Each structure stands twice: as C-alpha cells, then as structure tokens.
Amino acid sequence: MSLSPRLIALLLACLISALTLAFLTFVEGVTSTMLFVVGISSFIISFFLVFYAIELLVFREVNKMYKTIHKLKIRDFNISRKSIIKNTNPFKKLNDEIFVYVARKQKEIDELKRLELFRREFLADVSHELKTPIFAAQGFIHTLIDGAVDDEKVRDKFLAKAARSLDGLDALVKDLVALSQLETGEVRMNFERVDLTHITQDIFEQLEKFAHAKQTSLQLKSFHAGPVWVKADAQRITQVMTNLIENAVKYGNENGRVQVxxxxxxxxxxxxxxxxGPGIPPEHLSRIFERFYRVEKSRSKDRGGTGLGLAIVKHILNAHKAKISVMSKVDRGTTFRFKLERMD
Structure with a gap:
C-alpha cells in the first residue's frame, strides 16, 4: 500500500492526539469536555502541520526531482542560476543544483561529440585534399619513369604538371600550419599603426595581371583622400585583404568590378x-568560413585554392577583435565586411 501525504498526516495526527489525551488523563481536574476539545484541537493542528511539512517540503520537491529527470531526458536545460541562489528550501536547492550539474555535463558531452564529428570531417577533408595533388604528381612522375622521359615535349609537359601539383600541396600544408597556429594562439599579432590605403594599393598592383586576365576592374573608395590609419598587424591584415580581393576577382564575373x-x-x-559576381546561395552563407568548405566543389577546384583562405581570414580578424560578415544575393554579388580600430 502506497502512503500518501494525507494518509501519513492522518495517522501521525491520530497518534499525537492519542498521546496528548493519554498524558492529560493523569492530570487531576481535567474533565471529559476538556479532553474532547484538546483531542480535537491537537488532531486538527497536528494533521495540518504534518501534512504541510510532508506535502510541501518533501513530496512536492521529490515530484519536482522526477520532473527534472524527465526534463534532462528530453534535454530541456532552461533554468536560472539566480533562482538557485535565492531559494532557501534545501530540497529545492538540491534539486536545482543536480539539474545544473547534469545539464552542464550533458552540454560538455554534446560539445565533445560535436568536436569528435568535426575532427572526423576534418581528417576526411585533409586526406581528400592531400590525396589529389599527391596522386596527380605521382601519376606524372611514374609515366616519365615508364619511358616518357625520353620524349622532351612529354617530359617537360609532365614535369610542369607535377610541379604545379606539388606547389598546390605546398600551399595546402602552409595554410594548414598557419591555421593551426592561429587556432592555438601560437601566432602573436604585432599591432602597429597601419595604412590601409597603402596596403590595398599594393595588393591591386600585385593582382593587376590576374584582374586584367579576367578584364576585372579594381576600385578603391575611401571616406577621404590619403592614408587610412588603423591598429593592426600589417602582415596579417595584408593577408586578409589579399585573400578577400583575390577571391572577389577569382569568383567574380568576366568584365566585372571589385570595389574596396x-x-x-x-x-x-x-x-x-x-x-x-554570381553571388553565394543563402544555404551556403553560414558555412563559407569552415575549413575546406566550397560552394561549388568542381568549379572551386578548377580555380585553385586550398579551401582554407576564409577560415584563416576569420581567425586573423578574431585576433584583431573584429568579426567578419558576409552579405550576398544570387546574381547580385557578394560583400565581405569587418571593422578595425581607427588610429589617427
């Protein structure tokens, strides 16, 4: 038989009332009327006190613990830390503390699972990216070993292709090392007063032939003529600007325009x-800063690149305490934006 709070309160009230009456019978001068009044009074008072203590302080909080366990099962982690501090009920505090502890551990487990999935995907991506240039160079070299080396035209052609594949492999390894160092904090930013106008003009000169080949114009617009001074690491911010401008030219339309x-x-x-250019579809915008993520894998491969450029850009800007955002519309172009601390 399960005991409810009401039944327990009733039994204890009867016991207390009976014990009270038993003691009063030994007192001289106590009438039956007095015994009746005391018995009823002690029963009623004891019943409600015991019922309140058991129902509100024990049973209700235990039921809440069961509800907490249910919430944890369905991963509903909504709880305020302030409510724990303000509460004086020990059962309630215990319940909430258990909830917060388990919720925190569950979130840690979820994060570990997410990192494990990310690690597997990263290893798969790295293996795929490394495999392509290695297999290409390996194929060209083995073809030469098998006899094609005697033909000068074939030899020069295959050696050039093998060299391009190895150059791509070298660029990929360098980007992986750079990204790893940025993520672990091994690369320290050397902040100084940097002229963005000068950096951008140098990049335009470096990319002039590349832009000319695509008949793309490079334009710089500033809120005032002359230097634009910011607090930044000159080398790293040059890397950011180069990557973004080069990508704009690379993935833009023929006869297009890139504007800084x-x-x-x-x-x-x-x-x-x-x-x-053609823009980036909305479903890809949230993922373009991930390692090796490509909007169009086949076209991206044809245009070169390691797939790590935007990930490196994001980490460099994070080290500058800046966030990069992207806005894009299909067939309307793409805009990358970020802020740097001004230094006059």
Missing part, C-alpha cells in the same frame, strides 16, 4: 570588399 570601400565609423574603420 573604407568608411568612417567613429572609433573604427569599416572595410568592405564587394564584387558583382
């Missing part, structure tokens, strides 16, 4: 790099 804008934003400089 500097806007005054009080204590910051807002930098935007815009192209008028």
């Amino acid at each position: 804008n500097f806007e005054d934003d009080k204590k910051s400089i807002l930098v935007s790099i815009r192209d008028d």
Whole structure:
C-alpha cells in the first residue's frame, strides 16, 4: 500500500492526539469536555502541520526531482542560476543544483561529440585534399619513369604538371600550419599603426595581371583622400585583404568590378570588399568560413585554392577583435565586411 501525504498526516495526527489525551488523563481536574476539545484541537493542528511539512517540503520537491529527470531526458536545460541562489528550501536547492550539474555535463558531452564529428570531417577533408595533388604528381612522375622521359615535349609537359601539383600541396600544408597556429594562439599579432590605403594599393598592383586576365576592374573608395590609419598587424591584415580581393576577382564575373570601400565609423574603420559576381546561395552563407568548405566543389577546384583562405581570414580578424560578415544575393554579388580600430 502506497502512503500518501494525507494518509501519513492522518495517522501521525491520530497518534499525537492519542498521546496528548493519554498524558492529560493523569492530570487531576481535567474533565471529559476538556479532553474532547484538546483531542480535537491537537488532531486538527497536528494533521495540518504534518501534512504541510510532508506535502510541501518533501513530496512536492521529490515530484519536482522526477520532473527534472524527465526534463534532462528530453534535454530541456532552461533554468536560472539566480533562482538557485535565492531559494532557501534545501530540497529545492538540491534539486536545482543536480539539474545544473547534469545539464552542464550533458552540454560538455554534446560539445565533445560535436568536436569528435568535426575532427572526423576534418581528417576526411585533409586526406581528400592531400590525396589529389599527391596522386596527380605521382601519376606524372611514374609515366616519365615508364619511358616518357625520353620524349622532351612529354617530359617537360609532365614535369610542369607535377610541379604545379606539388606547389598546390605546398600551399595546402602552409595554410594548414598557419591555421593551426592561429587556432592555438601560437601566432602573436604585432599591432602597429597601419595604412590601409597603402596596403590595398599594393595588393591591386600585385593582382593587376590576374584582374586584367579576367578584364576585372579594381576600385578603391575611401571616406577621404590619403592614408587610412588603423591598429593592426600589417602582415596579417595584408593577408586578409589579399585573400578577400583575390577571391572577389577569382569568383567574380568576366568584365566585372571589385570595389574596396573604407568608411568612417567613429572609433573604427569599416572595410568592405564587394564584387558583382554570381553571388553565394543563402544555404551556403553560414558555412563559407569552415575549413575546406566550397560552394561549388568542381568549379572551386578548377580555380585553385586550398579551401582554407576564409577560415584563416576569420581567425586573423578574431585576433584583431573584429568579426567578419558576409552579405550576398544570387546574381547580385557578394560583400565581405569587418571593422578595425581607427588610429589617427
């Protein structure tokens, strides 16, 4: 038989009332009326006190613990830490502490699972990316070993292709090392006063032939003529700007335009790099900063690149305490934006 709070309170009230009456019978001068009143009073008071203590302080909190366990099963982790601190009920505090502890551990487990999945995907991506240039170079070299080396035209052609494959492998390894160092904090930023205008103009000169081949114009627009000074690591911010401008040219349309804008934003400089290319579909925007993520894998492969450029850009800007955002519309172009601390 299961004992409910009401039944327990009733039994204890009867016992207390009976014991009270038993003691009063030994007192001289106590009438039957007095015994009746005391018995009823002690029964009622004892019943409600015991019922309140058991129902509110024990049973209700135990039921809440069962509900907590149910919430944990369905992974509902909504609870306020303030509610634990303010509560004086020990059962309630115990219940909430258990809930918070288990919730925290569950989130840690979920994060470990996410990292494990990420690790597996990363290893698979690295293996795939390394395999392509290695197999290509291996094929060209084995063809030469098998006799094609005697033909000068074939030899020069295959050696050039093998060299390109190995160059791509070298670039991939360098990007992997750079990304790893950025993520682990091994690379320290050397912040100084940097002129963004000068950096951008140098990049335009470096990419002039590449842009000319695609008949793409490179434009710089600034809120004022002359230097635009920011607090940044010159080498790393040059790497960011080069990557974004080169990507804008690479993935933009033929006869297109790439525009770099500097806007005054009080204590910051807002930098935007815009192209008028085919744009990025909405479903890809949230993932383009992931390692090896490519919007169009086949076309990206044809155009070169390691697939790590935007991931490196994001980490460098994070080290500058800046966030990069992207806005894009299909057939309307893409714009990357970030802010840097201004230094006049």
